[in-house]
Amino acid sequence: MHARSTSLLWVYVFTLISLMQPNSLTAREDEKSMISAPQTIVLVPLGSVDTGTLEYLKSALPVQFHAAVQVGEAMPVPGDTFDARRKQYNSSKILEHLFDARRDPRQRWLGVTESDLFVPTLNFVFGEADSQHHIAVISLARLHEEFFRRKSDPALFHLRALKEAVHELGHSYGLTHCSNFRCVMFFSNSLADTDRKSSNFCESHRREVEAAMKK
Ligand SMILES: [Zn+2]
Ligand SMILES: [Zn+2]
Known part of the structure; x- marks a missing residue:
């Protein structure tokens, strides 16, 4: 899912500024050396989520983000985000619940759920992110081979869960x-x-x- 439109303008502006840098290679090396205080990414299980999957994400995500990754306290999937007609959960509303539940705004939250997610304009989404508030959510429901009776x-x-987690966290960074x-x-x-992307x-x-x- 796209990052919220409110943040897109900033991303474009930032991209233009990046392109205007006269010596991008030098700038990049400087950027790497300036990455210091790790930011905390908290994986928040929404409903029942396999511990092994959470531990896998916890160990694999720091490779992409140079951040400390924790598994946070589980929350129930908010009941008011369920659409009875679609039998799916509204991912945008879940993001709002995660925002309300987070006490430390320096934390970046990634909700992880087995529930199937949607936004009104699409049949389903693998996840959604809010780049303004640094919150994201992914659904594992359609990542299982069993979902396709395989x-x-x-x-x-x-691996699929990792790709979706990195993708939505990427959106959460704008x-x-x-x-x-x-x-x-x-x-x-x-x-x-x-499956095709890395x-x-x-x-x-990067x-x-x-x-x-x-x-
Ligand atoms: Zn996306
Ligand atoms: Zn790219």
């Missing part, structure tokens, strides 16, 4: 979608897109996320 594949499931199908910020219209940022998005982490 044999369980835990390693593939974990990143937009990428035209490079290998970049983790490529928009996944289907699980095939998720869990890594392309060079340009620079963007590292710059965003310095703010």
Whole structure:
């Protein structure tokens, strides 16, 4: 899902500023050296979520974000976000609940749920992010091979969960979608897109996320 439109303008402005830097390679090296205080990413289980999956994300996410990652206290999936007609949960409303529940605004929250998520304009979403408030959510529901009546594949499931987590956290840092199908910020219209892309940022998005982490 796209980052909220309110933050898109800033991303474009920032991108233009980045492109205008006369010596981008030197600037990038400076950026790397200036990344210091790790920011905390908190994984918030919404409803019942497998501990092994949360632990996998906790160990794999710091590779992409240079941040401390914790597993936070579980919350129930907010009942008022359920749409009885669609039998899905409204991801935008879940983001609002996560925002209300967070006490420390320096924390970046990623909700993780087995519930199927939607936004009104789409059949489903793998996740959604709010770049203004540094909050994101991902759904694991459609990442299981069993969802497609295929044999369980835990390693593939974990990798898909990681890609969706990195993608939505990337949005939470203000990143937009990428035209490079290998970049983790490529928009996944289907699980095939998720399987095709990597869990890594392309060079340009790597620079963007590292710059965003310095703010
Ligand atoms: Zn997206
Ligand atoms: Zn990219």
